[in-house]
Each structure stands twice: as C-alpha cells, then as structure tokens.
Amino acid sequence: xxxxxxxxxxxxxxxxxxxxxxxxxxxxxxxxxxxxxxxxxxxxxxxxxxxxxxxxxxxxxxxxxxxxxxxxxxxxxxxxxxxxxxxxxxxxxxxxxxxxxxxxxxxxxxxxxxxxxxxxxxxxxxxxxxxxxxxxxxxxxxxxxxxxxxxxxxxxxxxxxxxxxxxxxxxxxxxxxxxxxxxxxxxxxxxxxxxxxxxxxxxxxxxxxxxxxxxxxxxxxxxxxxxxxxxxxxxxxxxxxxxxxxxxxxxxxxxxxxxxxxxxxxxxxxxxxxxxxxxxxxxxxxxxxxxxxxxxxxxxxxxxxxxxxxxxxxxxxxxxxxxxxxxxxxxxxxxxxxxxxxxxxxxxxxxxxxxxxxxxxxxxxxxxxxxxxxxxxxxxxxxxxxxxxxxxxxxxxxxxxxxxxxxxxxxxxxxxxxxxxxxxxxxxxxxxxxxxxxxxxxxxxxxxxxxxxxxxxxxxxxxxxxxxxxxxxxxxxxxxxxxxxxxxxxxxxxxxxxxxxxxxxxxxxxxxxxxxxxxxxxxxxxxxxxxxxxxxxxxxxxxxxxxxxxxxxxxxxxxxxxxxxxxxxxxxxxxxxxxxxxxxxxxxxxxxxxxxxxxxxxxxxxxxxxxxxxxxxxxxxxxxxxxxxxxxxxxxxxxxxxxxxxxxxxxxxxxxxxxxxxxxxxxxxxxxxxxxxxxxxxxxxxxxxxxxxxxx
Numbered sequence: 001x002x003x004x005x006x007x008x009x010x011x012x013x014x015x016x017x018x019x020x021x022x023x024x025x026x027x028x029x030x031x032x033x034x035x036x037x038x039x040x041x042x043x044x045x046x047x048x049x050x051x052x053x054x055x056x057x058x059x060x061x062x063x064x065x066x067x068x069x070x071x072x073x074x075x076x077x078x079x080x081x082x083x084x085x086x087x088x089x090x091x092x093x094x095x096x097x098x099x100x101x102x103x104x105x106x107x108x109x110x111x112x113x114x115x116x117x118x119x120x121x122x123x124x125x126x127x128x129x130x131x132x133x134x135x136x137x138x139x140x141x142x143x144x145x146x147x148x149x150x151x152x153x154x155x156x157x158x159x160x161x162x163x164x165x166x167x168x169x170x171x172x173x174x175x176x177x178x179x180x181x182x183x184x185x186x187x188x189x190x191x192x193x194x195x196x197x198x199x200x201x202x203x204x205x206x207x208x209x210x211x212x213x214x215x216x217x218x219x220x221x222x223x224x225x226x227x228x229x230x231x232x233x234x235x236x237x238x239x240x241x242x243x244x245x246x247x248x249x250x251x252x253x254x255x256x257x258x259x260x261x262x263x264x265x266x267x268x269x270x271x272x273x274x275x276x277x278x279x280x281x282x283x284x285x286x287x288x289x290x291x292x293x294x295x296x297x298x299x300x301x302x303x304x305x306x307x308x309x310x311x312x313x314x315x316x317x318x319x320x321x322x323x324x325x326x327x328x329x330x331x332x333x334x335x336x337x338x339x340x341x342x343x344x345x346x347x348x349x350x351x352x353x354x355x356x357x358x359x360x361x362x363x364x365x366x367x368x369x370x371x372x373x374x375x376x377x378x379x380x381x382x383x384x385x386x387x388x389x390x391x392x393x394x395x396x397x398x399x400x401x402x403x404x405x406x407x408x409x410x411x412x413x414x415x416x417x418x419x420x421x422x423x424x425x426x427x428x429x430x431x432x433x434x435x436x437x438x439x440x441x442x443x444x445x446x447x448x449x450x451x452x453x454x455x456x457x458x459x460x461x462x463x464x465x466x467x468x469x470x471x472x473x474x475x476x477x478x479x480x481x482x483x484x485x486x487x488x489x490x491x492x493x494x495x496x497x498x499x500x501x502x503x504x505x506x507x508x509x510x511x512x513x514x515x516x517x518x519x520x521x522x523x524x525x526x527x528x529x530x531x532x533x534x535x536x537x538x539x540x541x542x543x544x545x546x547x548x549x550x551x552x553x554x555x556x557x558x559x560x561x562x563x564x565x566x567x568x569x570x571x572x573x574x575x576x577x578x579x580x581x582x583x584x585x586x587x588x589x590x591x592x593x594x595x596x597x598x599x600x601x602x603x604x605x606x607x608x609x610x611x612x613x614x615x616x617x618x619x620x621x622x623x624x625x626x627x628x629x630x631x632x633x634x635x636x637x638x639x640x641x642x643x644x645x646x647x648x649x650x651x652x653x654x655x656x657x658x659x660x661x662x663x664x665x666x667x668x669x670x671x672x673x674x675x676x677x678x679x680x681x682x683x684x685x686x687x688x689x690x691x692x693x694x695x696x
Contacts, residue, residue: 006549237254
C-alpha cells in the first residue's frame with residue numbers, strides 16, 4: 001500500500017463536478033414536498049443563482065480565457081478541458097431540466113395556496129385592462145428598442161440581464177429584421193401583481209407584458225416573434241496592482257470591467273428560431289456548446305426571490321426565537337461575563353445581537369481604549385459599522401481592516417470604508433497579494449492600571465442579516481495569550497504582513513495548512529501505536545490535495561474519520577484500502593451550514609480548532625485565515641457532543657458522498673431515532689453550554 005500514488009487523479013472528484021453536485025442537493029430540497037412551499041421556492045432561487053455564479057466564476061478559466069489564473073489545477077483536473085466542458089454542459093442541462101420540472105410541481109402547490117403566475121392570454125378583462133394601463137404608464141417609457149443591422153452597432157448586453165430578441169418584417173416587403181429590447185427588471189418588479197378576487201395573489205411576468213405589446217415599439221413593421229434570452233459574462237475580477245495607485249483605486253478599476261467581461265453562456269427561450277439565436281451567438285462570439293435553451297417558465301426562475309419574499313408566513317418554516325443562556329443576562333456586563341469564562345454562541349440558534357451588544361458596550365465603556373476588527377461581508381445598513389462609528393465619536397482608537405475584494409461585496413465595502421475614513425477611523429485594506437478572510441474583533445480595556453484584551457473570533461461574517469440564515473459559531477474569550485496572538489496578527493495586517501510567531505492561532509498562509517497536516521498525521525501515528533485516534537471535521541469545502549492525501553494516509557492507518565462538508569469535496573470516500581474509514585456527509589437544510597470545526601482525538605487529550613478557513617487552496621495559500629483553539633476542555637466537549645455530533649448523526653437532511661461522486665440521502669436505520677440536526681439545535685438551544693438537551 002505504501003507504493004500507492006495518493007495524488008493520482010482517479011482518487012479525486014473533480015471540483016467543478018462537485019460544485020454542480022451541491023446544486024443538485026439544493027434541487028432535492030426544492031423538490032421535497034415536506035418543505036414549506038415558499039422555502040422550496042428559496043432553494044430553487046439558490047439553485048439558479050449558484051448556476052449563474054458557476055458560469056461567471058468557474059467556467060471562464062475552463063474556456064481558456066485567463067490561463068494565468070489556473071496556476072495549479074490539482075489532481076482532480078481533467079487533462080482534456082474539452083472533455084470536462086462537455087461533461088459539465090451535460091450536467092448543467094440535466095440540472096436546468098430538473099429546475100423546470102421542479103417549478104412545475106411548486107407552481108401547482110402554490111396555486112392551491114392562492115398564488116399563481118398567469119399568462120397574458122389567461123387574464124380576464126379587468127386584469128387585461130390593468131395590464132394595458134400599466135404598460136402605457138410604467139413600462140413603455142422605460143423601453144429602448146435597438147435595431148440589429150449594419151447601420152447600428154451591436155448593442156452591449158449586460159451580465160445576467162433579461163432581454164427580448166425580436167424578429168420583424170417590413171410590411172409589403174420580404175426583408176427580415178432583428179432587434180433587441182432590454183427588460184427593465186430591477187427598475188420594475190419581474191412579477192407584476194394584477195387585480196385578483198378575494199385573497200388570491202396573481203402575477204404576470206413583466207417581459208410577457210412587453211412581448212404582448214411589442215408592436216407598439218415597431219410601428220410599420222410586422223412582429224414575427226419575440227423571445228427571451230440572457231447572457232452570462234466572466235465576472236472573475238482580476239485586480240491589477242500598479243505602484244501608482246492604491247488598492248481601493250485598483251479594485252474600483254477592476255469593478256468597472258466586471259460587467260464588460262467576455263460572454264461565457266447564452267440561454268435562449270426554446271421557441272427562438274435558429275437564425276435569430278445565431279445572430280446573437282455570432283456577435284457575442286459564442287460557440288454552439290455555449291448556447292442553451294429553456295422554456296418560458298424556465299427563463300423565469302432567475303427572479304424567484306420575489307416570490308419567496310411574499311408576506312405569507314404560513315408557507316414558510318415556523319419562526320423561532322433565538323435565545324441566550326441565563327448567564328448572559330442584560331444586567332451583566334459582557335466584560336464581566338467573558339472575564340469569568342470563555343463563551344460560545346451558535347448562530348442563528350442564538351442571536352447575533354450578542355456580538356452587537358459586545359460592540360455597543362465597548363463603544364460606550366469609558367475604560368475601553370481601542371477596538372480592532374476585520375470585516376469581509378457586512379450587508380446594507382450595518383449595525384456593526386454604526387457601533388464602530390459610535391466608538392470613534394466616544395474617543396476610542398478604532399482600527400478596521402476592510403477587505404475590499406470580497407466577491408460581489410466590493411462596492412458595499414468600498415462605500416463603508418469611505419464612511420469610516422471620513423470620521424477618522426483607521427481603515428486599512430490588508431496585504432496587496434492576500435485577501436483577509438479572518439473574522440476577528442479585539443477590544444482593549446483598562447482594568448486596575450493594566451490593559452486587558454477581550455477577543456471575539458468567528459467562522460462567520462460580522463453581518464447581522466446573514467447571521468439569521470447562516471449557521472456560524474462565535475467565540476468570546478479573555479484568554480490573554482490568545483488575545484496577544486490576535487493583537488499580533490492585527491499588527492501584521494495593518495503593518496507589514498510576514499512570518500511571525502503565534503502561540504495558539506493557526507494563520508494562513510503561514511502555519512495553518514502545515515499544522516492541520518501535522519494533526520492528521522499525529523492521529524495516524526496514535527492509531528498505529530494502539531492509542532486513541534479519531535478525526536471529525538466540519539467545513540464548507542475540502543479541495544486541497546495535500547490535506548486529502550494526508551486524510552487518506554490516516555484512513556489507511558485505521559483512523560475513523562467523519563467529515564461534514566457542506567459544499568465542494570474532492571475527497572473520494574469508500575475506496576478499498578485507501579478511504580474506507582472515511583465518511584463524508586453534506587447537510588442542506590433551512591440554514592446554510594457555514595461553521596468550521598476541526599476535532600482531533602489526540603490520544604485521549606482532544607484538540608479542537610474553529611474559525612474562518614476551509615480546506616481549499618485559496619484559503620490555505622491565497623488568504624489570511626485563522627483557526628483558533630478551544631482551550632477550555634469543558635467547552636470543547638460541549639461543542640463536540642452538542643454541535644458536532646448532531647450534524648454527524650443527521651439522518652434526515654444529510655446526504656452521504658459515495659465513491660463515485662454521487663450523494664445518497666441518509667435515512668435512519670431500523671430502531672434508530674430520526675435526527676434532523678438543525679431542528680435539534682432549535683429544540684435544544686443552549687445544549688452546548690452544558691444545559692438540558694445534550695446528547696450524551
């Protein structure tokens with residue numbers, strides 16, 4: 001067995017195929033009739049959004065555009081990219097067909113609840129009159145028909161915009177003409193609510209109203225047909241750093257080019273004539289395998305968030321109230337609570353307000369000297385930003401590391417950085433060649449003539465909105481050694497980033513990967529020596545080939561390994577003699593699994609790390625990431641038993657990865673109780689604090 005090349009491609013699942021497999025798991029949730037119908041709509045909307053991102057971010061490199069970005073494809077790569085592209089296109093088409101079939105089922109159930117999307121032809125006289133008036137007053141003034149001929153330049157078609165391709169003919173002449181209309185989605189709703197009887201909610205699609213009135217845009221011409229289409233462009237922004245500009249200016253320059261990225265896909269309505277599709281494909285320089293079709297309803301799925309957002313609570317999951325343990329009462333200072341012992345919070349089962357409260361107390365406390373925080377994604381109207389500004393106004397020294405290159409959040413982060421700079425907050429952007437993905441907050445407080453560090457570390461962003469739907473762990477500590485490490489890291493990020501010694505933190509790209517490998521290797525050595533050995537990991541992605549190869553070696557040594565990997569996973573479990581001791585599950589449920597937990601039995605003296613990093617090359621080599629230890633053994637065991645174990649035991653929403661790369665829904669064995677981990681967390685809030693409800 002020692003002669004096995006554990007980097008051989010056959011031992012790895014391709015990352016692009018794994019990406020699409022996650023979309024299939026989301027589709028399964030959308031298809032599940034036991035899921036409330038508007039939640040099913042949400043999962044279908046996620047599916048389509050993920051598919052767009054796949055083509056915007058992953059496909060451009062595979063199509064041969066920016067070869068310099070593909071530094072190391074890894075052992076999961078196909079030597080023939082065309083072969084891989086054909087495989088991916090087949091899987092994409094299969095998924096898109098699945099989306100349309102899924103919507104057909106959801107649409108039927110919505111109709112039983114009084115929610116319908118109508119065709120223009122099915123409207124009654126009152127509704128048709130309303131639509132005609134709405135078109136004349138609200139839609140028509142926004143439309144600009146653009147002719148496609150030698151006297152007009154081919155129009156720029158923006159990324160993921162919805163468009164109408166129009167086929168026309170001059171009256172009394174045989175000449176065929178073509179035109180394009182951009183549908184003003186975003187200015188107007190995609191789903192237009194029409195007058196309805198009683199409590200019914202009936203909608204008609206914006207573009208179908210335009211199609212029905214297209215003749216008004218082309219007087220003197222016969223409209224032969226109007227067809228929907230949309231294109232996806234490369235949106236993988238490459239920030240080019242020039243010594244003459246700062247990082248913010250470089251990011252802004254890169255963003256200006258995002259919408260101008262080259263086209264990678266065009267989706268056309270399946271009734272569009274071939275000659276019309278060819279006109280657009282030729283001008284957009286798209287190959288045949290980059291053009292796909294969808295039905296009228298299939299083209300609608302890009303904006304299902306509008307339907308998901310309907311105020312119909314009976315059609316969604318029953319709301320619950322996140323609770324905090326009694327020990328953290330409003331009467332106690334957060335500083336007193338954290339000084340007494342380390343604390344964790346598991347969001348959204350416990351409110352993100354505890355983090356806001358910590359910031360608010362820090363902003364108002366006269367003994368607080370400074371606040372430092374690293375920010376990646378924040379959302380609009382951020383309470384975190386308000387409290388940081390408040391702290392500055394109250395005379396604290398506030399330093400913010402704002403990552404300007406957080407994908408699709410660049411504009412918001414630049415805006416927030418400028419707001420902070422305007423009031424005198426020290427804002428830095430981190431190392432030029434590394435994204436800062438660490439989630440760290442440190443407050444320095446004067447107590448009895450000496451300074452005390454209070455630190456918050458997390459797997460999730462400082463974003464109160466996403467904290468309601470992302471499952472993440474917060475960790476509060478007054479451990480001064482950990483605090484010194486975090487302070488040292490902040491100094492490295494605001495000064496000059498480079499090798500430094502950290503006593504407790506694992507920091508990428510410095511020590512994190514090598515330490516994980518050492519910890520895995522140690523479990524194998526313990527097993528061979530007859531000691532206790534076990535590995536459990538919970539993460540969003542597992543792609544790094546060195547980590548995977550080390551996990552294979554540990555499995556070959558007999559170490560039992562349980563992996564809960566929500567998204568991409570290139571490890572191939574269940575291979576005889578290599579990975580039969582490894583089980584990989586993925587949970588797709590009400591909340592997005594986002595926490596990262598790494599547990600090692602360590603011969604009976606368990607070690608646990610948590611934090612921001614997944615096991616992917618970008619996390620380990622191209623970002624500043626942190627994993628922090630859980631030094632309190634009691635807290636470590638509570639996390640293991642009441643956060644980690646339930647997700648590993650899930651037999652309702654967990655899918656088990658097979659050696660062929662497919663996932664199979666896990667079902668409880670005879671005599672075994674059902675375990676839906678997210679529901680268990682809701683029903684047993686606080687179990688990870690040693691309160692009632694624990695599994696052990």
